[in-house]
Amino acid sequence: MSSYDARPVIDVSALSGGVEGYEAIRSVLRERLDAGARGGESARAVLAVECYPGVDLEEVSRELVGPLEPALVVCADEVMQDARAIQARIADHITDDRVFGVMSHYTLDQFVDADRVRAARDRVARADGLVVLYGFGATRIADPDVLVYADLTRWEIQLRQRRGACNWMADNSDEDQLRKFKRGYFFEWRMADREKRRLFDRWDYLLDTNRAGSPAMVEGGLFRRALEMGSRRPFRLVPYFDASVWGGHWMQRRFGLDPDAENFGWAFDGVPEENSLVFRFSGAEVEVPAIDMVLFQPDNLLGPKVRARFGCEFPIRFDFLDTMGGGNLSLQVHPLTEYVQDVFGVHYTQDESYYILDATERSCVYLGVREGVSREELVADLRRAESGADTFHDELFVNRIPVRKHDHVLIPAGTIHCSGPDTVVLEISATPYIFTFKLWDWGRVGLDGLPRPVHIDHGEKNIRMDRTTDYVLEHQVDRADAPHENLSSQPGVVEERTGLHELEFIETRRHWFDDSATLATHESVNMLNLVEGESVTVESIDGSFEPYVVHYGETFVVPECVGEYVLRNTGEPGGKVGVIQAFVRIP
Numbered sequence: 001m002s003s004y005d006a007r008p009v010i011d012v013s014a015l016s017g018g019v020e021g022y023e024a025i026r027s028v029l030r031e032r033l034d035a036g037a038r039g040g041e042s043a044r045a046v047l048a049v050e051c052y053p054g055v056d057l058e059e060v061s062r063e064l065v066g067p068l069e070p071a072l073v074v075c076a077d078e079v080m081q082d083a084r085a086i087q088a089r090i091a092d093h094i095t096d097d098r099v100f101g102v103m104s105h106y107t108l109d110q111f112v113d114a115d116r117v118r119a120a121r122d123r124v125a126r127a128d129g130l131v132v133l134y135g136f137g138a139t140r141i142a143d144p145d146v147l148v149y150a151d152l153t154r155w156e157i158q159l160r161q162r163r164g165a166c167n168w169m170a171d172n173s174d175e176d177q178l179r180k181f182k183r184g185y186f187f188e189w190r191m192a193d194r195e196k197r198r199l200f201d202r203w204d205y206l207l208d209t210n211r212a213g214s215p216a217m218v219e220g221g222l223f224r225r226a227l228e229m230g231s232r233r234p235f236r237l238v239p240y241f242d243a244s245v246w247g248g249h250w251m252q253r254r255f256g257l258d259p260d261a262e263n264f265g266w267a268f269d270g271v272p273e274e275n276s277l278v279f280r281f282s283g284a285e286v287e288v289p290a291i292d293m294v295l296f297q298p299d300n301l302l303g304p305k306v307r308a309r310f311g312c313e314f315p316i317r318f319d320f321l322d323t324m325g326g327g328n329l330s331l332q333v334h335p336l337t338e339y340v341q342d343v344f345g346v347h348y349t350q351d352e353s354y355y356i357l358d359a360t361e362r363s364c365v366y367l368g369v370r371e372g373v374s375r376e377e378l379v380a381d382l383r384r385a386e387s388g389a390d391t392f393h394d395e396l397f398v399n400r401i402p403v404r405k406h407d408h409v410l411i412p413a414g415t416i417h418c419s420g421p422d423t424v425v426l427e428i429s430a431t432p433y434i435f436t437f438k439l440w441d442w443g444r445v446g447l448d449g450l451p452r453p454v455h456i457d458h459g460e461k462n463i464r465m466d467r468t469t470d471y472v473l474e475h476q477v478d479r480a481d482a483p484h485e486n487l488s489s490q491p492g493v494v495e496e497r498t499g500l501h502e503l504e505f506i507e508t509r510r511h512w513f514d515d516s517a518t519l520a521t522h523e524s525v526n527m528l529n530l531v532e533g534e535s536v537t538v539e540s541i542d543g544s545f546e547p548y549v550v551h552y553g554e555t556f557v558v559p560e561c562v563g564e565y566v567l568r569n570t571g572e573p574g575g576k577v578g579v580i581q582a583f584v585r586i587p
Contacts, residue, residue, distance in 0.1 A: 002256030003535065003551040008236035009278045009285065012226040018218040018284025022063040025207070025217045029068065032146055032204070033130065044127055048144035049134035050199060051076075053168035053188045054157035055150045055209050057135055063213070065132045072127040076135030079116040083169045086111055090187055098178050098453050099434070101186035103345035108195050111169070112140050136168060136192065139199060149199065149220070150207040153276040153289045154189065155240050155268075176448060185434060197295055200224075208286045210276070216284040223286070224296070226279045231297035233545035234538040234565070236556045237290050238276045239269030245444050245452065247326020250358060250424045254553060265326060270318030270527050270555040271433065302525045303560030306584050315348070316506060316527045316582050317433055318555045321425040324358070329418040330452065331366060331394065331440040333459045336413050340435055343458075350436070351504040352429030354409040354419060355580055356480075357531055357553070364420035365409050366398045368472035369465055373397050379460045382439050386454055392440040399469050406480035406531065406578070408498040408508065414464035415476065426529055428500070428508060428582050437462065476501060493517045498580070511579045516568040519558075524583035526558040532578030534571025541565060 019028055033045050047068070049060060057075065065073055080086070087094075089111075093104040117140065124131050124142045133141050157165075161180045164173045168188050172180065203220030218226075241257055244265025251257060251264045268274050272290035279286050294314045298307045306315065321329060334350040341347060354365060369378065378397050385392035394400070398416060403409065403423065411417050411429075416439065419425050437459035441452045467476070478498045487509070488495035494512040510531075511517050518541075519526070530536055530552050538548040538556070541564045549570065550556050558565055569577045 002254060004255040004553055005236070005551065006255065006257075007238055007278060009280045010226070010230045010235050011280050012229055013280055013282045015222045015226060016282035017222050018216060018281035018286060020214070020216045020284045022067075022215060025215060026064065026067055028205075028217065029146065029148070043129060044131060045129075045146070046124065046131045046133065046142055046144045047146045047148070048138040048142075049132065049148045049150055049207070050138045051134065051136050051150040052152045052196070053136050053184070053192050054152050054160060054165065056160075056212065059212065060134055060150065060209075065134055068130060068132060070132040071129030072123060072131045074120050074123065074131075074133050074141055076133065076137035076141065077169065079113055079120050079141055080137065080169055081111050081113050083171060086169050093186055094183055098176070099182060099455070100344065101182050102343075104187045104190055106187065106191050108137050108140065108191055112137065117141060137195075146204050147199070147202050148205045148207050148217070149196070149203045150209050151288050151292070152209050153287065154184070154274050155276070156210045157184065178453070193291065193295065200296055206286065206288070208288060210287045216286045218281050218284060218286050222281065223279075226281070227293050227297050228300070230277065230279070231293055231300035231559050232561055234548040234556055234558050234562070235277070236550070236554060237270060237272065238278055238287070239267055239555075240275070241267040243447060245446060246323050246329055248322030248324055249326075250322045250324035251320060263326060265322055267320040267322075269320065270316070270557070271431070272314040273431065273433075300561045301559045303521070303523050305586050306524050306560065309584070310348075313431065314525070315431050315584055316525070317427070317429050317431045318527055318529060318582070319427045320357075321354075321419055321427055323419055323421050323423050324360075326421060328366070328420050328442055330436075330438040330442070331392070331398065331416065331418045332436045332438050333416045333463050334411075334413045335435050335437065335458070335462050339462055340432065344435065346432050346435070348430060348432065349413045350430055350432045351413050351500065351506070352411045352427055353500050353508070354411065355426040355428055355498075355508075355531065356403045356405055356407045356409070356423065357426045358424040359403055359405045360422040362421055363404070363423040364400050364402050365423070366394065366416070366418045366420065367401050367409060367411070367476060368399050368415055368417070368467040368469065369463070370397055370399055371469050373465070375460070375463065375465050378463070379456065382456050385440055386456060391443065394440070399472060401473070401477060404480060406510075408478040408480075410476040410478065410499045410501040410504070412501040412503040414462055415467045415472070416463050426531065426580070428506065428580070430504070430506065488517070490517060505585055506582050507585045509581045511567070511581060513567070513577055514569060514574070516566055518564060518566050519581060520564050521558060521560050521562055522583045523560065523586045525560045526581055526583050527555065528558065528579055528581045529553065529555045530577070531580050533569060533575055536577055536579065537568045537570045539566040539568055
């Protein structure tokens, strides 16, 4: 039986006050509103349920708002500009491309209709009794007496959109998922996070709406305290897994995933923009986007120096790519820094690496161009393949390099690459995670039945033709069995620098030990994975957090403020442990 924990929690049960279910939530809100009415001079009380875009407003209206029997209800959508006007305004950010847009800097006030807000405020001022405002932008209508913030994770948003949910202020239920995701990534979620930050200190309650029909709620002050507590100890994000066109069954077996699923080709288990956190309060478990901790505890989590460089963004990403029993990933390249800045409005690019977690004799990566290849020849062959006139002749243009378990392949932006079959990759990379220019996808269609998009026009401008066979073998392939300098002075501990490439800002160290090893955070948030061994326990040097157990294959985070910490082998006696550690290089 797998020991992999697919729903890790952060235990803050010392904090009491959480409730679960709509009936209990309504009871808490009624009591709070009644207490305010008794202590106030006005008969009117205003409750705002501010919602992250994607929250099911029909459910909120039916299960929460209606049963409170308010005298007046206003949905925030009513005071926004028309969908057509919004679409026209954001068209240059959303673009016609199926995958890529331009990062927007909009704020919600730019989409509020002034006349409609004025009319709604007049209705609120005339109301006698309970007024409920709900939806994304509810607090733009009036200042509430009680503010509930209804949150939702981005992964749950994507699942709902696959089932037909629309984007905010868009009638696009039938639009394909890539376009829905693009609208969220480049526009909605950026704006929503700005609104969330504006309101965070004012939340009276945090409402978890991730489970349809089964919400949970906690007082805002308790939630803010939980984030602070969580930012001072090791923790794991809640992973999610998904099928892919390249197959993959290794995670299915090793992590105890649904054995009847077609495959699980990839997983996010270390991406705060996408993953969630579960806090276990006394009385309720509350699931929230992990980005909440990044936004509201950046100094504890990231460290002041990383925050100064990246702002409130988590710059390191861990995920799994599983082709065991499947096929190749798409042949691809990531944009150079100046390109991602100029074309997409993003200030750093998707440098990455493949840490080979498991492999067979067939395992390989495609990496860099072969000696003597010209850009014109390479692109011409890719375009013929895209048109369907021929297949791409990868053996003529791209290096195919066998890999073994614990090899580390370094992929700075501009390097043409992909993983081959029968390979389990722990991808360690910078966080802008959608900027993949597919060049060739081996003639496949997506799981939605549509041709998978390729972006040769983008890719052509970003392929580094100097990443040739000799170069990548010397500078971009770190063999596990090659001699490594031992950076550790601890007895029984080997600390190896495995990368990343000198052009990348992430440093990775692999730690081998039988008993225990002491690690430093290096003035940066740390993201780690147990790549060999059964389990380790993360221990505090000064007793500031409880021991934290991590199992094989689990990604975990150690906040910068921890400073130093101990990893202790708690697996089978005599077993060797391997841990890969990533952190931001501090100049």
